[in-house]
Amino acid sequence: xxxxxxxxxxxxxxxxxxxxxxxxxxxxxxxxxxxxxxxxxxxxxxxxxxxxxxxxxxxxxxxxxxxxxxxxxxxxxxxxxxxxxxxxxxxxxxxxxxxxxxxxxxxxxxxxxxxxxxxxxxxxxxxxxxxxxxxxxxxxxxxxxxxxxxxxxxxxxxxxxxxxxxxxxxx
Numbered sequence: 001x002x003x004x005x006x007x008x009x010x011x012x013x014x015x016x017x018x019x020x021x022x023x024x025x026x027x028x029x030x031x032x033x034x035x036x037x038x039x040x041x042x043x044x045x046x047x048x049x050x051x052x053x054x055x056x057x058x059x060x061x062x063x064x065x066x067x068x069x070x071x072x073x074x075x076x077x078x079x080x081x082x083x084x085x086x087x088x089x090x091x092x093x094x095x096x097x098x099x100x101x102x103x104x105x106x107x108x109x110x111x112x113x114x115x116x117x118x119x120x121x122x123x124x125x126x127x128x129x130x131x132x133x134x135x136x137x138x139x140x141x142x143x144x145x146x147x148x149x150x151x152x153x154x155x156x157x158x159x160x161x162x163x164x165x166x167x168x169x170x171x
Contacts, residue, residue, distance in 0.1 A: 003029065003077035004165060005068050005097040009084035009139075010105035011132040013115040014150050015157075016081035019105060022158035029077030037063050051131040054088070061089055065096030072097040085135045090143065103161050104139050107150035 004027065008020040017033055024031035038060050042052055064082055071078035084090045084102065094100055112129055139145035146164050148157045 003071075003075055005071055005077065005100045006079045006103060006165070007068075007084055007090075007093055007100055008079065008081045008103045008105065009090075009145075010150075011083060011085070011112060011136060012129060013112040014105040014107060015115070015154050016083075016105060018154045019103065019148075019157050019161070020079045020081040022154055023103070023161060024079035026158060026162055027077055027079065029079060030071070032064075032067055032078060032080045034060075034064055034080055034082035037067075051135075054086075057089065058092075061092040065093050068093060068096035068100055070096075072099070083132065085132060086137045087140065087143070090139070101165060102139055102143060102145035103157075104145050104147040105150050105157065106147060109133065111150060 006020075006023060008016045008023065010016055017035075020033075021031050038046075042056055042060060045052060045056065061082075064080060068078060068080065080093075082089075082093065084093060090102065109129070139147070146161055148160060150157070152160075
């Protein structure tokens, strides 16, 4: 199997980081926490409960696309966690790696809220969940995304994604 570039996507609290790390470990590739590349201005806005605009996200998404491009150019796999809420955001990520695959995590609002409350010290407040859910555009069939309900364990999600990814790796 060739090196895969995977973006684990979804709203805050869905488990992107946990599932992403599991996938990266299983594939023996690097993992990149997309939140770590947010500029301080974006972090400050989110911490203050202010939703990011498309303009706020632009540079961040371009930086993530560059990381995907670097991995692709080097023939390396990479698992990246990134909300990738809109198709236009995913399109930016695809500029770095047209072969990127998306693993979309979704779940009940109550479960997402509970998970967000259980993350002490995280800058993303639960009050921003509604704006993220409103912004979310589900991946289209042409995006070759896998979708998993977070009511499953992260381990079960990772196993199912790994089983399905080789099947969808080539359009």
